[in-house]
Amino acid sequence: MKLMLKTAAATALITVAGLAHGSFSDDKVKIGVLTDMGGVYSDITGQGSIEAVQMAVDDFGGQVLGKPIEVISADTQLKPDIGSTIARQWIENEQVDVINGAVASSVTGAVTKVMSNAGKITLIAAPASHAFTTSACSPYNAHWSYDVVSLANGTVKPMVEGGKNKWFFITADYGFGHALESVATGVIEANGGEVVGGVRAPLGTSDFSSYILQAQSSGADVIALANTGSDMVNALKTAAEFGVTEMAEVAGLLVFTPNAQALDPAIAGGMKLTTGFYWDMDDQTREWSKRYMARMDGKIPSMAQAGAYSSTMHYLKAVEAVGTDESDAVMAKMKETPVEDFFSRNGYLRKDGRMVHDMLQVRIKNADERNNENDIFAIERVIKGEDAFLKLEDGGCAFALSQE
Amino acid sequence: MATFFDINLFALFGQLLIGLINGSFYALLALGLAIIFGLLKIINFSQGALYMLGAFAAWIGLNYLGINYWWALVLVPLAVGAFGILLERTLIRPIANEDHLYSLLLTFGIALILQGLFTHWFGSSGLSYPMPDELMGGTRLPFMYLPNYRAWIIVFSLLVCAGTWFVIEKTRLGGYLRAGTENPRLMQAFGINVPLLVTLTYGFGVGLAGLAGVLAAPIYTVSPDMGSNILIVVFAIVVIGGMGSIGGAILTGLAMGIVEGLTKYFYPEASNTVIFLVMVLVLMVKPVGLFGKEA
Numbered sequence: 001m002k003l004m005l006k007t008a009a010a011t012a013l014i015t016v017a018g019l020a021h022g023s024f025s026d027d028k029v030k031i032g033v034l035t036d037m038g039g040v041y042s043d044i045t046g047q048g049s050i051e052a053v054q055m056a057v058d059d060f061g062g063q064v065l066g067k068p069i070e071v072i073s074a075d076t077q078l079k080p081d082i083g084s085t086i087a088r089q090w091i092e093n094e095q096v097d098v099i100n101g102a103v104a105s106s107v108t109g110a111v112t113k114v115m116s117n118a119g120k121i122t123l124i125a126a127p128a129s130h131a132f133t134t135s136a137c138s139p140y141n142a143h144w145s146y147d148v149v150s151l152a153n154g155t156v157k158p159m160v161e162g163g164k165n166k167w168f169f170i171t172a173d174y175g176f177g178h179a180l181e182s183v184a185t186g187v188i189e190a191n192g193g194e195v196v197g198g199v200r201a202p203l204g205t206s207d208f209s210s211y212i213l214q215a216q217s218s219g220a221d222v223i224a225l226a227n228t229g230s231d232m233v234n235a236l237k238t239a240a241e242f243g244v245t246e247m248a249e250v251a252g253l254l255v256f257t258p259n260a261q262a263l264d265p266a267i268a269g270g271m272k273l274t275t276g277f278y279w280d281m282d283d284q285t286r287e288w289s290k291r292y293m294a295r296m297d298g299k300i301p302s303m304a305q306a307g308a309y310s311s312t313m314h315y316l317k318a319v320e321a322v323g324t325d326e327s328d329a330v331m332a333k334m335k336e337t338p339v340e341d342f343f344s345r346n347g348y349l350r351k352d353g354r355m356v357h358d359m360l361q362v363r364i365k366n367a368d369e370r371n372n373e374n375d376i377f378a379i380e381r382v383i384k385g386e387d388a389f390l391k392l393e394d395g396g397c398a399f400a401l402s403q404e
Numbered sequence: 405m406a407t408f409f410d411i412n413l414f415a416l417f418g419q420l421l422i423g424l425i426n427g428s429f430y431a432l433l434a435l436g437l438a439i440i441f442g443l444l445k446i447i448n449f450s451q452g453a454l455y456m457l458g459a460f461a462a463w464i465g466l467n468y469l470g471i472n473y474w475w476a477l478v479l480v481p482l483a484v485g486a487f488g489i490l491l492e493r494t495l496i497r498p499i500a501n502e503d504h505l506y507s508l509l510l511t512f513g514i515a516l517i518l519q520g521l522f523t524h525w526f527g528s529s530g531l532s533y534p535m536p537d538e539l540m541g542g543t544r545l546p547f548m549y550l551p552n553y554r555a556w557i558i559v560f561s562l563l564v565c566a567g568t569w570f571v572i573e574k575t576r577l578g579g580y581l582r583a584g585t586e587n588p589r590l591m592q593a594f595g596i597n598v599p600l601l602v603t604l605t606y607g608f609g610v611g612l613a614g615l616a617g618v619l620a621a622p623i624y625t626v627s628p629d630m631g632s633n634i635l636i637v638v639f640a641i642v643v644i645g646g647m648g649s650i651g652g653a654i655l656t657g658l659a660m661g662i663v664e665g666l667t668k669y670f671y672p673e674a675s676n677t678v679i680f681l682v683m684v685l686v687l688m689v690k691p692v693g694l695f696g697k698e699a
Contacts, residue, residue: 039528040528042527042528046528199668199672200673201675204629205675205676206633207422207624209422210422210423213419214668214669217414217418230627230629230630233625237532241554243542243549258527262532
């Protein structure tokens with residue numbers, strides 16, 4: 001219904017054939033962007049992700065070894081069946097070489113299966129689940145921006161070490177929430193803390209006051225919000241309204257920049273969280289983000305959107321280096337080249353498909369610290385990639401472990 | 405249910421009070437729906453979208469026009485009501501005599517369009533509306549901390565509900581209204597302008613949704629999907645109360661808020677299904693709803 005296959009600004013250049021020594025399927029490189037155009041995740045991905053991928057293509061010059069690079073996109077409406085159907089169509093009828101995106105973990109799971117069976121690469125920039133590089137790993141997955149393990153290690157661990165021992169979870173009652181809660185619980189218990197209670201709130205709960213009251217009576221030091229988007233914003237607002245924030249600390253485990261912007265600094269100021277990217281970190285991030293914002297009506301990029309650019313760029317560089325768009329050769333090259341750009345610091349794509357890079361622990365700024373509406377995070381510390389992500393040997397990704 | 409006997413009574417009181425707060429919200433929204441269905445026989449699926457519109461109108465008023473919360477409480481329901489009247493005159497009126505399904509589909513389509521437009525204009529992440537200074541803070545009760553704003557919601561929405569019920573059921577104007585929908589021809593013969601009455605009633609019903617939107621803005625995220633999340637629940641409440649029963653909608657709204665609150669305490673995973681469970685049970689035992697009259 002809403003499936004709009006849009007051929008976005010492909011290069012209209014007439015290609016000079018025969019310059020490249022390698023082989024290219026259908027004489028071009030075609031990137032499919034699967035995203036959420038109108039749903040709850042459309043601000044953190046959506047048009048911004050398409051624009052970020054297009055920007056990478058433009059920055060690359062619009063062609064690789066004389067072959068044009070084309071970008072097409074579609075809306076999954078956050079439904080796994082629609083996602084996998086589009087992926088299949090793209091492979092069979094559109095000669096798509098690589099998919100960037102897929103947004104929700106559920107949709108991504110369906111899409112990566114189709115892609116892996118066809119021997120095509122999926123660049124996974126937005127989803128949180130760590131399954132794509134552990135239990136559901138594939139030689140064709142490249143998981144870019146972050147995952148639940150890095151969020152738990154970045155946010156939870158320092159708090160437990162700082163003496164916040166008793167935790168209460170308000171968890172989104174579906175796969176992502178459960179994964180985040182179980183990973184975070186592992187980190188809490190490994191560091192000597194305990195989980196004193198929790199509730200599982202259905203996705204799209206409008207009123208959190210009942211759960212906040214339960215959290216309050218549990219005597220927890222920290223109320224962990226294992227949800228995201230407007231659920232997270234609503235839970236945090238309610239916590240502040242009921243005076244919980246004076247007794248316990250609230251930790252948002254997955255906060256994207258647009259969500260942080262939707263929060264009143266009087267409520268969210270001081271909250272610590274983990275992110276894979278912040279636009280205002282240094283000159284390099286600012287330079288890229290300003291160019292992105294110029295294309296996106298001044299909206300700042302989320303870590304998913306920045307990751308979409310970074311992963312596309314890394315892919316294109318690998319295609320250029322090996323002189324073909326054949327997936328196995330490209331993936332091998334991607335894994336052997338360090339990922340060092342505005343987005344990724346000390347990054348590399350591990351055998352299991354995890355892009356390990358430095359993560360940031362940030363604090364949401366108070367109103368008096370902000371210079372403008374986009375000035376939302378203060379960077380507290382940099383978490384080394386090796387400390388943030390799950391180790392290869394602990395992930396249980398069979399094909400990667402057998403190569404060790 | 406072993407936990408049932410060692411529950412903390414204070415915590416239970418807290419949950420009951422919260423249930424009552426949410427219930428008064430439901431009552432306000434269900435009231436608008438019940439009026440529109442009971443008097444006009446329109447199944448208004450755009451009520452949730454108009455609630456969202458009310459919240460956005462409050463936000464726009466504050467950020468672009470300098471209209472504060474208190475003025476928004478007055479002006480936004482009027483504006484949303486006027487918008488509703490426009491919809492009624494241009495789109496709903498032409499199909500007024502068709503089957504209920506047509507108005508249901510039409511208003512559902514309107515809701516989707518409104519939600520899509522606001523997602524396009526304001527994004528999906530939502531906006532933040534500050535709490536009015538006068539209602540900041542709260543009171544520490546023996547069993548819980550009651551924010552002033554929540555207390556205000558209970559008092560204000562119950563007053564609005566009671567006032568509306570009184571006007572429709574007990575006054576001459578309400579009598580005209582009920583008679584006008586019962587037998588429009590006869591009423592017109594008495595010199596009552598029935599089409600005008602119908603239009604104003606529709607405007608009032610959706611104005612209530614706008615009012616609920618303003619009340620919700622300071623405590624929930626103002627986002628395009630806020631209406632679709634709540635609409636189905638409110639519909640279930642109207643069905644449980646008896647389609648078209650004004651008093652039934654109010655009482656059921658409050659009761660379902662409490663039922664939901666208790667479920668959130670005992671078994672949170674079921675909190676968004678419990679109302680539908682009640683609906684199924686009620687429909688099995690009394691198909692016209694708890695307060696509905698046999699047709």
